[in-house]
Amino acid sequence: MEDMIVDARGLSCPQPVLETLSAIKKFEEGSIIVLVDTTTSRDNVRRAAEKKGFKTEIEVSNGGEFRVKLSK
Numbered sequence: 001m002e003d004m005i006v007d008a009r010g011l012s013c014p015q016p017v018l019e020t021l022s023a024i025k026k027f028e029e030g031s032i033i034v035l036v037d038t039t040t041s042r043d044n045v046r047r048a049a050e051k052k053g054f055k056t057e058i059e060v061s062n063g064g065e066f067r068v069k070l071s072k
Contacts, residue, residue, distance in 0.1 A: 003030050008045070009037045009065060016041040017048045024052050024070070032070040042066040 006023045008016035016036050023032050032054075034045050045068050046056045054070040061067055 034068040
């Protein structure tokens with residue numbers, strides 16, 4: 001199954017978290033990739049995902065954007 005992508009770049013909190021929680025509700029298998037562009041969004045998305053039982057991995061991409069990978 002392909003990864004689900006949530007592009008939350010350019011959105012202010014709490015919108016990235018709300019978009020992530022919406023994706024988690026639809027999640028069946030694979031991974032969810034959340035793209036954000038601030039450290040606040042990165043940290044809030046990570047916390048919300050971990051509260052829902054997901055493991056998180058964070059990568060920094062070019063330009064200081066973050067790729068948060070959620071998996072179970």
